[in-house]
Amino acid sequence: MKRWLGVLLCLGLLIPAAPVALAAEEPLWTCEEEGGGYVTVRLPCPQGEGMKWSEQSLLSVRYRDTGEPVPLTSGYIRGFLFATVPVEQADRPLEVFQGERREGTDLDVARLMVRGLLSGDPDGDLRLEDSLTWGEALAVLDRFLTRKPEGAPACTHRGSHGWYCGYVAAARTAGLLDAPLDPDPAAPITRAELTVLLARAWEQLGWLQGEPAAGEELEVADREDIPDWALDSYRKLAPYGGTWAYRETGQLAGDGAPVMEAVALAGQAISRGEAMDLIDGFCSRPWYPNQLAIDLGLDRGDMPVIDGSTSSYPFTAALYGTLFRGQHPRMPAEHSKSHQSYERLIQGEADLLFAATLPSAQLLERAAEAGVELECIPIGYDAMVFFTNAENSATGLTRAQIQDIYVRGIYDNWSQVGGPDAELLPYRRNSDSGSHALMERYFLEGGALSLSPDVHNVLTSYAMSSALTDVALAMEEEPPAYAMGYSLYYYYQNNYWVLDDVTDRELKLLNIDGVAPTEESIRDGSYPLADHCYVVIRADEGPDSPARRVAQFMLTEAGQAVVESAGFGRLTPGAWG
Numbered sequence: 370m371k372r373w374l375g376v377l378l379c380l381g382l383l384i385p386a387a388p389v390a391l392a393a394e395e396p397l398w399t400c401e402e403e404g405g406g407y408v409t410v411r412l413p414c415p416q417g418e419g420m421k422w423s424e425q426s427l428l429s430v431r432y433r434d435t436g437e438p439v440p441l442t443s444g445y446i447r448g449f450l451f452a453t454v455p456v457e458q459a460d461r462p463l464e465v466f467q468g469e470r471r472e473g474t475d476l477d478v479a480r481l482m483v484r485g486l487l488s489g490d491p492d493g494d495l496r497l498e499d500s501l502t503w504g505e506a507l508a509v510l511d512r513f514l515t516r517k518p519e520g521a522p523a524c525t526h527r528g529s530h531g532w533y534c535g536y537v538a539a540a541r542t543a544g545l546l547d548a549p550l551d552p553d554p555a556a557p558i559t560r561a562e563l564t565v566l567l568a569r570a571w572e573q574l575g576w577l578q579g580e581p582a583a584g585e586e587l588e589v590a591d592r593e594d595i596p597d598w599a600l601d602s603y604r605k606l607a608p609y610g611g612t613w614a615y616r617e618t619g620q621l622a623g624d625g626a627p628v629m630e631a632v633a634l635a636g637q638a639i640s641r642g643e644a645m646d647l648i649d650g651f652c653s654r655p656w657y658p659n660q661l662a663i664d665l666g667l668d669r670g671d672m673p674v675i676d677g678s679t680s681s682y683p684f685t686a687a688l689y690g691t692l693f694r695g696q697h698p699r700m701p702a703e704h705s706k707s708h709q710s711y712e713r714l715i716q717g718e719a720d721l722l723f724a725a726t727l728p729s730a731q732l733l734e735r736a737a738e739a740g741v742e743l744e745c746i747p748i749g750y751d752a753m754v755f756f757t758n759a760e761n762s763a764t765g766l767t768r769a770q771i772q773d774i775y776v777r778g779i780y781d782n783w784s785q786v787g788g789p790d791a792e793l794l795p796y797r798r799n800s801d802s803g804s805h806a807l808m809e810r811y812f813l814e815g816g817a818l819s820l821s822p823d824v825h826n827v828l829t830s831y832a833m834s835s836a837l838t839d840v841a842l843a844m845e846e847e848p849p850a851y852a853m854g855y856s857l858y859y860y861y862q863n864n865y866w867v868l869d870d871v872t873d874r875e876l877k878l879l880n881i882d883g884v885a886p887t888e889e890s891i892r893d894g895s896y897p898l899a900d901h902c903y904v905v906i907r908a909d910e911g912p913d914s915p916a917r918r919v920a921q922f923m924l925t926e927a928g929q930a931v932v933e934s935a936g937f938g939r940l941t942p943g944a945w946g
Contacts (some may be wrong), residue, residue, distance in 0.1 A: 398663055401456065402654075403575030407441075408459040409654055410452050417445045424467070426476045429483045433462040438485040440513050441574070443653045446694050451657050453574065455515050477649050478642075484652065486512050487645060497642030504533030504554035505641070506563060507540040509648060510570055516543055545569050549598045561599040561635035563644060564612045567651055568602035576655055577605055578670075578698030588631065589613060595635045603633065609655055609696055612647050656695035661927060665918050667692060672699040673720035673916040678707035678803040679833045680751075680860035681723035681902060683935035688919070691931050707803030708732070714905060715741050720916040722905040725751055725857050726806040742908035747901035748923040750938035752858040752891045753807040754898070755879045756837075758844040761851040763788030765880030768897060772812050774853075778821035783851060792850035794843050799831050804856055811898055833860055834867045841874040853879070858886050859902075863936040888938055902937055 398411040417425050425445040430452040431438045441453035450465055468483030470476070478495065481487040486509055489495045511518060518535025533554045540546050545566055552558070558566075571577045586592070587603055589611075595603055606612055613631040620628040639647075658668035672692075675685050682704045689700045704710060704723075711732045713719040716739070727745055728736070736743055755771065757763060763783050766774075770786045773779050774795050784790045797820060798804040813819065828843075830836040836854045843852035861878070868874070878886050882897050890896035910917045922928045929939040 398658075398668070399459070400669060402453065404573070405575075406456055407453050407574050408456050409657075410454065410459070410463065411657075412450050412452060412463060412465050413448060414445070414450055414465040415448050417450075418448055420445075423476060426480055427468045427470060427483055428465060429468055429480075430463050431466055432458070433464045438468075438483065439463065440484045440486050440515065441652055441654075442484055443657055446657055447659060451654065453654060458515070477646060481645055481649055481652075486648065486652070495641065497640065497645070499641050500557040500638040501563070501641045501644040502533075502554065503552035503556055503558045503562075504536065506558045506566060506644065507545070507552075507554070508533060508536040509644075510545065510566055511536050511539045511543075513648065513652070514543065514570055514573060516540070543573065557638035558644075559636055560612060560614070560633065560639045561596055561603075563639055563647070564606065564633075564635075565599050565602045567612065567647070568605045571606070571651065574654075578655070587633075589633050590616075590630045591632050591634070595633050599635060606651075610650055614643070654695070656693045656697040659692055659694060661922075662692035665692070665922055667915060667918065670698065671915050672697065673914075673919055674699065674718070675701060675721050675723065675919075676710035676713050676719040677704045677723035678710065678725045679704055680725045680803065680857050683863065684723035684902075684931070684937070687931045687935035691927070691934070706801070707806060708801035711735075711743075711905075714743070714907065715739050717907075720906065720910075720914075721919055722903075724803070724903045724905050725860075726803045726900070727810070727903065728905075729806045729809055743905055744908040744910075744920075745903045745905050746920055746924070747940065748904050748928070749902045749932040749940060750888075750891050750899065751902045752886055752896055752899045753804070753811060753855060754858045754861055754886045755853055755855045755881065756840060756861065756876045757853045757879060758841065758851045759875035759877045760844065761788060761791070761877075763851075763879070765883060765885075767882050768811070771881075775808070775812060775820055788851075789849065792845070792848065794828070794850055794852040796828050796830050796836065796839050796843070796852055796854035798836060798855070799829055802833075804833070804836065807857075807898075807900070808855065830854060834864060837861070837864065837867055837876065838871050841868050841872050841876055844874060858891060859937045892938055892941060902932075 400409045401407075402409060412430060414428060417428055428445050428450060429438055430442045430450055439452040439454055443451040452463060454461075454463075468479070470479040471482060474482070474495070478487065478497070487495065508518075516539045518539050537546070537552075537554055546552065547569075550562065550565065552562070568577070587595070587607060589595075603611065611631070612633075614634050615629045616632055617627045618630050622628050662668045675688075677685065685701065685704065689697055705713060707724065707726060708729075710719060710722050710724070711728050712735070714722050715732070715736045724745070728743060733743070755766065761783065763786065766786055770780075774786075774793070775797065780786055781793055782790065783793050786793070798808070808820075828839065830839045833856060836856050840852040840854040844850065865876075868876070880886075884890055884896045886896050886898070891899040904920045904923050906916045906920050923931065932939045
């Protein structure tokens, strides 16, 4: 839905600034939420860029004709605010304003007050330590959804009457109080009951993306105490931060800080202050598009399904971080690993891969059988590297020596390859890993050769992180023994910290054919195992498909910035764009 909104204002912290008018012909970005009941609008506020964070926190949006605040307003995002309003109100002009902070309140509470969600009792007392009642919860959530309290209905409940009657009636009409909820408005609300209300409110807004996986377990210490009628709501909200409390386990972390665990405390009452913290966290849409996403036409949630190798996950994280703010529903929590991700792309379960290696001969054969042609587009630099224990005096190997070690199995001592008199312990990767695909490319002649079953004391690392830790931990002093393994240059550099979790032993990279692996030698190709990293799509992707648009974006200046921020080497100028 496209709508034109009127003049927007951005007001100063204490003294109103001069109105900032947009040109009449400038349209604003809008998006109708799923279900059609609400519309999200982006409003510019360039003055916010020069404000302190505490000042930005009090920027909000209101209806220009009445001054009524819009409760569902995002935080300040790169010169913009986003407001979500009922679809029937979407044509009313909006303006950005900056609210004032009541003395003695923290910023979270002040933000809720500015948005019109919290006002306190008739004396203005917020009573944040008191238990939240059902009537108070429904009043806040009715404002949250911009529902008006309905007149003065006969809202008797267990013989009680009160100010909350209109809010109860409005919530019931809106479906917030469908079974099994049957509240006493004057009674405290439990954390489980509030969780159900929040999940139902988000469903009405169209902000819940899909259903939780069947049987998905919640990572919460008191899972067994969550009643069955609330369990689905907890699962729906868990990807967006959940409604957990946290408590100490009695254990200490390595830095001496207490270890905390998430708890539902489902049957406990919740204080007004705690409830407001939870509600504040759910006042914003799960994700908002940045300008690049809008320019690419990827601002409506139609991102391609992305997968890839373990080492290439930083690409996905950096891409989503560049295009969006918040928890986009299509951002994967992890990649499926190299071989599996290629299989998913071939089968049509994924639309795009970030890959550290080209597909193996086996995968190309699998694609041909499925009638799929893969298009591999270089987007940055990476390289295969070999490493050993830092105490090992050996500094490098030749490609021929590596082949002799892994393919022919003819060495069992570092002295045989120019190193010290110490046992040589070669680690390899599992055959369906991206690192093994590089081994196949550089040392197994495209699959014509195999790793030797006679390799001396050979061991397999089944994860990229364990490829580092296995080698570090394998070192022996009496008699001396040093391990070696292989991985990708940027994975090694960006994930060296994993060693700190298991050992104080260090590793070092080995020169290959006399050339050290560095960003410069990888970029200029002098390092013999230098290669690219890739974005991979099916060749029949249309010219305007989301996958094709992302692939093309990665070759722009902004896309190369994503490559760099992901921790990889951007292409040489002139090789892209």
